[in-house]
Amino acid sequence: QVQLVESGGGLVQPGGSLRLSCTASGIMLKTYTAAWYHQAPGKQRELVAGITRGGSTNYADSVKGRFTISRDVAGNVLYLQMNTLKPEDTGVYYCNAAQTHPLYNYWGQGTQVTVSS
Numbered sequence: 001q002v003q004l005v006e007s008g009g010g011l012v013q014p015g016g017s018l019r020l021s022c023t024a025s026g027i028m029l030k031t032y033t034a035a036w037y038h039q040a041p042g043k044q045r046e047l048v049a050g051i052t053r054g055g056s057t058n059y060a061d062s063v064k065g066r067f068t069i070s071r072d073v074a075g076n077v078l079y080l081q082m083n084t085l086k087p088e089d090t091g092v093y094y095c096n097a098a099q100t101h102p103l104y105n106y107w108g109q110g111t112q113v114t115v116s117s
Contacts, residue, residue: 002026002106004095009111016085016115022078022095022108029076032097032106036069036080039110040091048093049080062088087117 008020020036035050049059049069057069068081078095095108 004097004106004108006093006095006108006111009093009113011114011116012085014085014087014115014117017081017083018085018113020080020082020093020095020111020113022080024076024078024097027076027097027106029071029078029097030073032099034069034071034078035096035098036078037094037096038089038091039094040088043091045094051078082113085113085115087115089113090115 003025004022006020006022008018010018012018031053033050033052036048037045038048039045047060048063049057049067051057051069051071059067066084070079090113092110092112094110097106
């Protein structure tokens with residue numbers, strides 16, 4: 001059984017910080033491309049940050065310099081450090097792990113982040 005479980009969301013003031021965690025079970029996360037997605041109400045789910053098996057990272061322009069994605073290989077945990085939070089960062093953050101050959105695409109249940117204005 002494969003599970004991705006996010007935690008660490010909550011309510012913060014603008015300019016504050018949160019650290020999200022995604023704990024994987026049933027898969028070895030280090031063998032997957034992993035990512036965090038953000039979805040605001042009424043908007044498309046968007047890629048925020050990704051990390052490849054080799055450790056290369058990429059970020060949406062809106063979060064560059066503020067967010068950092070990392071992977072704890074030994075613990076099979078994915079992190080998203082979010083600093084200098086803005087009201088527009090509000091929404092549900094989802095953990096994703098993807099693999100090809102065989103093709104799999106796993107999602108966590110999401111964790112709510114609310115940045116008050």
